[in-house]
Amino acid sequence: MIRKSLIPLALLSAVSLMTGCKSQMDKYIDNLMSKMTVEQKIGQLNLHSAGGFISALKVTEDDENIKALRRGEIGALYGSGDVSYNRQLQEIALESGAGIPLIFGMDVIHGYQTIFPVPLALSTSWNMDLIERTSRAAAKEASASGINWVFSPMVDIARDARWGRIVEGAGEDPYLGGEIAKAYVYGYQGHDDKFDKDEVLTCVKHYALYGGAEAGRDYNSVFLSRQEAMNGFMRPYAEAAKAGAASYMSSFNEFEGIPASANKYLLTDVLRDQFGFNGFVVSDATAVQEMVAHGIGNLQEVSARALQAGLDMDMNSDGFVATLKKSLDEKRISKKDIDIACRRVLEAKYKLGLFEDPFKYLDEERAKTEIFTDETRALAREAANESQVLLKNNGILPLKTSAKVAVIGPFADDKESMSGAWAMSKMNSQNVSIYQGIKELSHNIVTKAEGSWMMYDEDLEFNVKYGLMATFMPGFKGAPIHTVPQERLISEALAYARNADVIVACVGESNTMNGEGASRSDISLPDAQEDLLKALKSTGKPIVMVLTTGRPLVLNWEEENMDAILVTWSEGSEAGHSIADVLYGNVNPSGKLTTSFPRSVGQEPLYYNHKNTGRPHPDYDPYKKFTSNYMDVINAPLYPFGYGLSYTTFEYSPIKLSSDSMREKGKVKASVEVKNTGNYDGMETVQLYIHDCLSTSTRPVKELKGFQKIFLKAGEKKKVEFEITAEDLKYYNHELEYVCEPGDFEIFIGPDSQDLSRAILTLK
Numbered sequence: 001m002i003r004k005s006l007i008p009l010a011l012l013s014a015v016s017l018m019t020g021c022k023s024q025m026d027k028y029i030d031n032l033m034s035k036m037t038v039e040q041k042i043g044q045l046n047l048h049s050a051g052g053f054i055s056a057l058k059v060t061e062d063d064e065n066i067k068a069l070r071r072g073e074i075g076a077l078y079g080s081g082d083v084s085y086n087r088q089l090q091e092i093a094l095e096s097g098a099g100i101p102l103i104f105g106m107d108v109i110h111g112y113q114t115i116f117p118v119p120l121a122l123s124t125s126w127n128m129d130l131i132e133r134t135s136r137a138a139a140k141e142a143s144a145s146g147i148n149w150v151f152s153p154m155v156d157i158a159r160d161a162r163w164g165r166i167v168e169g170a171g172e173d174p175y176l177g178g179e180i181a182k183a184y185v186y187g188y189q190g191h192d193d194k195f196d197k198d199e200v201l202t203c204v205k206h207y208a209l210y211g212g213a214e215a216g217r218d219y220n221s222v223f224l225s226r227q228e229a230m231n232g233f234m235r236p237y238a239e240a241a242k243a244g245a246a247s248y249m250s251s252f253n254e255f256e257g258i259p260a261s262a263n264k265y266l267l268t269d270v271l272r273d274q275f276g277f278n279g280f281v282v283s284d285a286t287a288v289q290e291m292v293a294h295g296i297g298n299l300q301e302v303s304a305r306a307l308q309a310g311l312d313m314d315m316n317s318d319g320f321v322a323t324l325k326k327s328l329d330e331k332r333i334s335k336k337d338i339d340i341a342c343r344r345v346l347e348a349k350y351k352l353g354l355f356e357d358p359f360k361y362l363d364e365e366r367a368k369t370e371i372f373t374d375e376t377r378a379l380a381r382e383a384a385n386e387s388q389v390l391l392k393n394n395g396i397l398p399l400k401t402s403a404k405v406a407v408i409g410p411f412a413d414d415k416e417s418m419s420g421a422w423a424m425s426k427m428n429s430q431n432v433s434i435y436q437g438i439k440e441l442s443h444n445i446v447t448k449a450e451g452s453w454m455m456y457d458e459d460l461e462f463n464v465k466y467g468l469m470a471t472f473m474p475g476f477k478g479a480p481i482h483t484v485p486q487e488r489l490i491s492e493a494l495a496y497a498r499n500a501d502v503i504v505a506c507v508g509e510s511n512t513m514n515g516e517g518a519s520r521s522d523i524s525l526p527d528a529q530e531d532l533l534k535a536l537k538s539t540g541k542p543i544v545m546v547l548t549t550g551r552p553l554v555l556n557w558e559e560e561n562m563d564a565i566l567v568t569w570s571e572g573s574e575a576g577h578s579i580a581d582v583l584y585g586n587v588n589p590s591g592k593l594t595t596s597f598p599r600s601v602g603q604e605p606l607y608y609n610h611k612n613t614g615r616p617h618p619d620y621d622p623y624k625k626f627t628s629n630y631m632d633v634i635n636a637p638l639y640p641f642g643y644g645l646s647y648t649t650f651e652y653s654p655i656k657l658s659s660d661s662m663r664e665k666g667k668v669k670a671s672v673e674v675k676n677t678g679n680y681d682g683m684e685t686v687q688l689y690i691h692d693c694l695s696t697s698t699r700p701v702k703e704l705k706g707f708q709k710i711f712l713k714a715g716e717k718k719k720v721e722f723e724i725t726a727e728d729l730k731y732y733n734h735e736l737e738y739v740c741e742p743g744d745f746e747i748f749i750g751p752d753s754q755d756l757s758r759a760i761l762t763l764k
């Protein structure tokens with residue numbers, strides 16, 4: 001049943017609706033808003049959780065959401081991908097209040113039902129087309145499930161591996177992060193501003209600077225200068241806006257003493273006035289209410305501050321619905337403040353086409369046929385194939401199919417952990433485990449053993465495994481942990497190991513050891529698993545370590561003692577197939593790290609694009625007094641940003657510049673020749689870095705400014721060329737002007753951020 005207020009829209013031509021014609025949209029929304037009460041407008045600014053992440057949903061009249069919906073107090077819901085439930089809710093929304101359709105959101109982060117590699121893994125593919133295709137597929141599945149708004153991409157730059165949410169982003173580099181942000185937005189929303197029925201609104205998060213949390217502690221304060229924020233962190237948010245992102249999510253952290261959700265500098269001056277964003281901003285879950293704990297006012301005050309700073313929608317705090325009318329009556333805020341936010345939300349609904357057809361995304365037929373298809377699973381395997389990073393290989397890889405393999409470790413046959421953080425898929429139990437994948441490709445005996453507890457601390461392991469349920473389900477108990485003694489697990493594993501030609505040790509972090517609220521102060525392999533590796537080492541058999549993780553770990557012992565190390569992150573639905581593809585050489589690994597792997601947690605935050613300081617210390621030199629270094633560890637990471645091996649080898653020629661100087665309006669070409677000198681065909685990501693040698697503000701020692709992923713057959717050679725323009729030389733100076741300054745620039749090209757050849761370019 002569609003309410004009368006929707007009818008005038010039917011008179012508007014479908015074509016102009018679909019093209020999002022501004023004046024028609026304005027007229028429609030003007031007309032609609034002229035009939036809305038203040039309460040109804042405030043209702044549009046309220047987002048509730050449908051609560052459907054863990055339990056099935058049913059419409060009942062005593063449900064708080066249904067009551068609020070009937071009162072016209074909800075503009076959007078998230079957390080339900082149940083088409084028939086969402087359809088019923090949409091009907092209620094159309095019968096209530098101003099009769100405005102709901103938007104349905106969901107944390108679709110790296111796939112919806114078909115799970116793709118976690119974002120950090122995907123970023124190591126350096127393949128923008130691939131990333132776009134995964135978010136395209138996720139949009140199709142989500143939209144077939146009644147969802148038209150995804151809380152992705154997460155584009156927070158993260159320099160500190162202690163922070164659990166490093167897994168959700170694209171790593172430490174703002175240039176790469178910006179390219180990846182665009183790829184996600186295009187995948188979800190398409191390349192134009194109209195929304196087909198399988199395209200959805202994106203929500204870029206967490207705006208802003210959430211990844212700068214102090215000491216990697218989640219939700220913590222960010223202490224960055226505006227200049228460092230703009231140069232080191234903001235680019236991905238800006239690029240997403242350029243790509244047309246429809247919404248942003250304000251973050252939990254404070255910046256310059258003001259929580260992001262009430263920070264006018266971030267939400268209005270930068271996001272809208274500078275980046276040109278014109279969609280709506282939603283708070284992170286309960287972030288409005290959390291500003292009370294931040295200590296900047298009661299719920300009424302923080303709600304008013306948030307609205308006036310540029311926040312349009314309140315997720316889960318009920319701060320807006322509970323207090324904005326009162327603030328208006330008391331003249332703390334104006335009608336205009338409410339209208340601005342309400343219009344932005346209505347515009348999003350209009351652009352989605354919901355006024356024309358509120359049920360556009362609620363098609364039960366699609367839900368039956370477009371989810372978890374052979375096609376999406378093939379894409380998941382392809383994505384995982386390109387998202388593995390080979391850190392070490394003494395020649396044991398690729399494995400021979402004739403070898404007897406013992407697959408050992410807590411992740412050997414663990415399906416759920418393959419999905420990684422933020423995977424709400426009902427299909428997680430159908431993920432392909434590593435053992436399964438190996439068994440399918442091997443021509444010899446494959447055995448498996450759990451080998452170890454996750455960690456010795458039983459309480460911690462309980463928390464890791466059940467923390468989420470324990471938080472949300474009162475009285476939750478969970479199955480007992482550590483039921484089989486560790487010694488028995490190890491001795492079983494050793495029996496298999498001794499009988500094998502090669503051990504594949506599947507160790508690392510479970511899907512609940514990273515992600516939100518999962519920061520760690522010790523980022524080595526958990527103790528019990530470390531002991532398993534040591535026991536396996538004592539057999540003298542070659543060991544390939546397959547590392548499941550959502551963050552860089554400290555791997556010094558492993559680097560010395562393992563025969564090969566393959567980082568497989570959490571690769572999603574097709575993990576096992578894809579990992580076996582790489583282990584057996586059907587796929588040549590090509591992933592390159594997008595986060596530095598430290599030698600010691602004490603090096604964190606660790607990132608390649610750091611400043612030089614006045615007392616620089618060479619990365620690989622031993623300790624020296626009165627320079628910027630540590631007594632007990634060198635400055636260099638164990639594995640640098642951009643690093644990753646292949647089964648083949650690549651040789652780079654020195655850089656050639658088409659000219660050694662340029663003017664601001666000019667351009668110069670920098671090129672190298674890359675030759676595949678090994679025996680396998682392979683892909684290589686060629687990276688361009690630039691260092692500004694002379695500038696009015698200090699600049700990083702190098703910054704990524706370009707990359708190309710190329711394919712070379714064994715023995716083949718290709719010229720790779722980058723065009724350098726003033727754009728690549730610019731930065732935000734102390735006055736926050738985006739400028740390039742005359743002087744010398746070092747130009748570097750190479751296979752990673754350390755192994756580079758160099759030339760000098762002068763900007764005149």
Ligand code: BGC
Nearest residue numbers: 107151205206249284285516
């Ligand atoms: C997270 C967001 C997420 C939201 C809704 C928050 O706790 O920070 O990333 O989108 O919950 O589930």
